[in-house]
Amino acid sequence: MRAMLLALLTLAQVSAQDSDYRLPKGITPSSQVIALALDPSQDGYTGVTTLLLTIDHAVEQIGIYQVDLQMVSIKLKGQGLERELAATVGEWEMSWLGDGELIPAGEYELTIEFRGKFSTDSLGMHRVAFEDNSYIFTQMEAMRARTAFPVFDEPSFKIPYQVTISAPASHAVVSNTPVASREVDDGWQTVAFMQTPPMSSYLLAWAVGPLDSTPLEGLSVPGHVYTPRGHAHELGFVLRETPKIISALEQYFGTAYPYRKLDFVAVPEFAFGAMENAGLVAYRTDLLLIGDQASGRKAENVLNTIAHEVAHMWYGDLVTMAWWDDLWLNEAFATWMARSILEGLYPEYESVLKLPQAGAFPRDQLTSAKPIRRTLRNEAEIIDGLGLKYTKGSAVLRMLEHYVGADVWQQAIRVYVDRFAWKNATEQDLWDVVSETAGIDVGRIAGDYLNQPGFATVQIGKDGTISQHRYLTLGREAADLLWHIPLNVKYKEGDQIHEITYLLDGEIGKIDLPEHVSWVLPDAGANGYYRWQIDPRHFQGLIHDMDELSDREKIGLLGNTEALLNAGELSLADFLAVVNRLLADPHPLVFLPALERVKAIGDDFVGVNNREPFARFIDHALSERFTTVGIDRKPNDSEALIQMRPRLVRVLGEFGSDPRVSAAAAEIADRYLEAPESVDADLAREALRTTALGDDGRRYAQYKQVYLSSSSADQKTNILTSMYFDDPDIVRQHLDFSISADVPAGDAATGLFRFNYVLHDHAILYDWLASNEEAFLKKIPEVYHGILPRIIGASVCSDSNLELLRTFFADRGELYQASLAKTVEGAQLCMERRARHDTALIEFLAQYQ
Missing domain, CATH: 1.10.390.10 (Neutral Protease Domain 2)
Incomplete structure (x- = not known):
């Protein structure tokens, strides 16, 4: 790129670039006007954009970003002249505009008429067909504004934008700012939006189509939620809770929400979960259209996502x-x-x-x-x-x-x-x-x-000596590194518990630790980004007095114990002793991480030789709790219990032998397929998966039929992510279905991702992908391409599947290598753990006869 620029630019060029992949310094936009003619029933659109530019030094060309746009006319006006420019496509998605003559320093108006095609992969300006209607939505982050219109598409160019959209008069048209004017003529409307405050191009957004509008009341600014036609009645939970979140954020920042309005829009095809477009936040439909009552992990996830996106209005947008x-x-x-x-x-x-x-x-x-x-x-x-x-x-x-x-x-x-x-x-x-x-x-x-x-492993000796080294799993080698580590250390002396804060700013340090302490907890509060190791006597004392720890500290202790196991510093028996302690904890959310460790052992370590004893362990450890909590929600259930129950059902159903669980899961699955509002969404998802895992394939047609006929976004997502069938014909059939028009682009990779977990032999996945690679890559969002090794190989834990993974991506280019390296290393770690702990696991399970 640099060589090309040197050939193009004269001695009067702009000042040196920061780097080849960014526009050169010296040309700065101060504002941009964008006018678009958008019809969701068409494949393409037209537009014209005008940028006000300041050129610091004379140049021969102006750089701008655009991808796959036809620039029909490029005019530069300023310094008393109007010039027609031509475009040369360069690297890094830049185009260079010039006419062979020098462009003097000064103020200019650059106007570009252009044509483009709507994307179909949920990125850029994309067209969506949904329930017999067509819509246009946008997803500009990270570098997709340039696919919709010519633009200085870098976050540092933070300028005001004014957007005008012409569209069929029957459609709703929304953008980042309130409407300034609307004119209707011959079935078409022209909607001019107020100029935005200074913002980066990746935050621009608009939506066009037969959207229903519902007021979002109780905010400090006007707000609405826009939904695909016929779905406004599903917004109760979001409408009720959003004002509380906005108010809490305003209180934290000490300032009012910074934009003129706050609208949400539910997008039926989306590559991500949500997007913080200033004043027009976009969400997957299954995050907004969840009805009036929601609970458990689903409700928490929705609330968390709303808080995350609106927090961006200050931090990211403002x-x-x-x-x-x-x-x-x-x-x-x-x-x-x-x-x-x-x-x-x-x-x-x-x-x-x-x-x-x-x-x-x-x-x-x-x-x-x-x-x-x-x-x-x-x-x-x-x-x-x-x-x-x-x-x-x-x-x-x-x-x-x-x-x-x-x-x-x-x-x-x-x-x-x-x-x-x-x-x-x-x-x-x-x-x-x-x-x-x-x-x-x-x-x-x-x-x-x-x-x-x-990250570091912090070691605290019995005399208070502290040292650090880079944490590595057993057998791995990497450059040793050091961190400044804020430590919060808790210890017990006699019947008193004390805390010390200490900044470890080198490889070695020391704290004042009394001689006779029962135990030491190097991460009191479990807020540290490090692992830790203590004297064996202190560790045993800590396990003995685990009930004196906070719930958060217990969870942190479990994670740290697992890390020591994986580093070769702790035996499997000691790790499982901690797991068993927390499996007996009365708090559902302390029990839950231990349950997840048990599931991970089942996923990675259990095979033909130990499946039956592992099932006996599962029944022994979990059946009593299942009897207590049951499968149906009770009026006095805590949110913690509501979150825990689905995973308990899943682990018991997948790895245990209690017939009550599989029968209850099948009953819940049937009830949910018939009436989705009658079952908690999280419980339904795990029931669907558990039932599919134990099915001979007959349920696939049922799942698919309900998916196709359902109008519930949440139900459709739950079904699509629960296709845990292993019959080869069903696998092929579902993978074909996943790239059909019936499945949104953002969900098209779900089949491959789920089947890589379910199937013991992944050969069928690679055979299908090899035969359908072009169609699959065209269907899924382009940003998914580079992580394809993880999509198809995240659960690899065998030599044969690892060889399939490596062979498939061996000659497929640099795009895949970063994801491939991580996926391969994860698979190797899994296989090494399995080999290292196989005998110890059999010995542990032998007690469950």
Whole structure:
């Protein structure tokens, strides 16, 4: 790219680029007007856009982003002249506009007429056919605005936009801002929207089609929820709870919601869960259309998603990253903020017991893991490791919040948002504000976690000596790293429990630990982003006194014990002793993580030689609790119990031998298929899966028929993600169905992903993919392409399936290699664990006769 530019530009070119993959410095847009003619019944559209530009130094060409657009006319007006420019397509999705003559420095008006095609893969400006109607929606993040119109498509170009849309007069037309004017002529309407405040192009959005509009009342600004025709009656829960979340966010930030309106739109085909478009937040339909009553994990997930997306209005939209390297901060902050809001506003869900680091450690422990803050050049690199940006990033933020104190942290966030409102900012800007507010150099702590992969194991000796080294699973090798680690250490001396805070800022440190302590807990509160190891005597004392720990600390202890097992520092028997202790815990959400560990053992370790004794263990450990909680919801059930019950049914149904469970699951599945509102959605999903796992294939036709006829978005998602059948003919039939017009693009990969878990032999999946690769890749969102190895191989735990995975992607290009490396390493770790613990597991299970 650089060589091409040197050939193109004269000595009067713009000042040097930051990098080849970004537009050169020296040409800056100050505003953009976009006019579009959109008809959802057509395949394409037309548009015209005008940008006001400032050119600092004379240039021969103007760079702009566009992908697959036909630029019909390009005119540059300024300095007393109007010039017709031509476009040359370059690298990094840039086009270069010029006429062979020098363009002097000055102020210009660049007008481009263009034509485009609607996307069908849920990205960019995409057309959706849903229940006999057609709609147009947008998904501009990360780098998709350029597929809809020519644009300076970088987050640092934060400018006002004015959007005008012409569309059939019968359709609803909405965008980021309120309507400024609407004119109707000959069956068409022209809707001009108010100019936006300064914003990045990836936050632009609009929707066109026969959408129903429902007022979203109780906000500090006007609000509506737009739904596909005929579905407005399913919004009760969202309409009731959203104002509470907005109010809580306004109170936290100390400022009113920053935009002129807040609309939600339910999108039937979506590549992601939701999108924080300023003033027009988009959601998958199954996150908004959930009826009036919702509970359990489904309700918590919906509330969390709303809080996450609306938190972005301040952090991400009002204050925006300068480049994609800091995307981690956008998503980490919104994830942390949403969890904080739920903990305060909805204590019944006990979100405090869902540790964000629990989702990060398994990915971050891989030697193929990458830092969450690193150079990102294109969309594939943005998607690579995206999930870790949410989980690790939010876990680090929570740790830092506890280190400086919640009140100080909130004060710093308020200062930061106020200081950088309507501007771009970097992660260093945040650390500068937090450091000046707290009087602590927070940046040096945060940088270790953001700019390098992995995490530490902290060892505390019986004399209080502390050391750290990089955590690695047994047999793995990687460069050793060091972190600044804020420790919160709890210990018991006699009958008194004490706490110490300590910043470990090197490889070795020391705390004042009395000589005669019963136990030490190096992560009191379970907020640390590190693993830990203590003297064996202290560890046994900690296990003995486990009831003296908080529920959150018990969950943290379980995760840490598993990490020691995987590092070769603890026996399987010791790990299972901790699991059994928590399986007996009365709190459903303390029991649940232990249950998930049991399920993981069943998934990864159980085969023909130990299935029966494992079933006896499952029955022994879980049947009594099933008898107590039952399968039907009771009026006094806590939200914690409602969340736990579905997974209990699943594990008992999949791995146990209690006939009551399979019969109850089948009854629940039938009831849900007949009347989805009669069963909790989470319980229904696990009942559907459990029933499919034990079925000979006859139920597939039933599931599919209900899926096709259902008008419930949540039911359709539950069914599609529960196709846990293993009959080869059904597998092929369902994979064919998944790329048909009956399945949304964003859901088309679900079949491959689910079958890779169900099937012992993955050969049929690769045979199907080899025969249908072109159609499959065309159907699914393009951002999924690079993670295809994980989609088809996430559950690999055998040599034969690993060889299939490697062989298939061996010659398929660089796009797949990052995901392939992580998937292969995960499979290797699984196989190594199985081999290492096989004998010990058989010995453990022998006691269950």
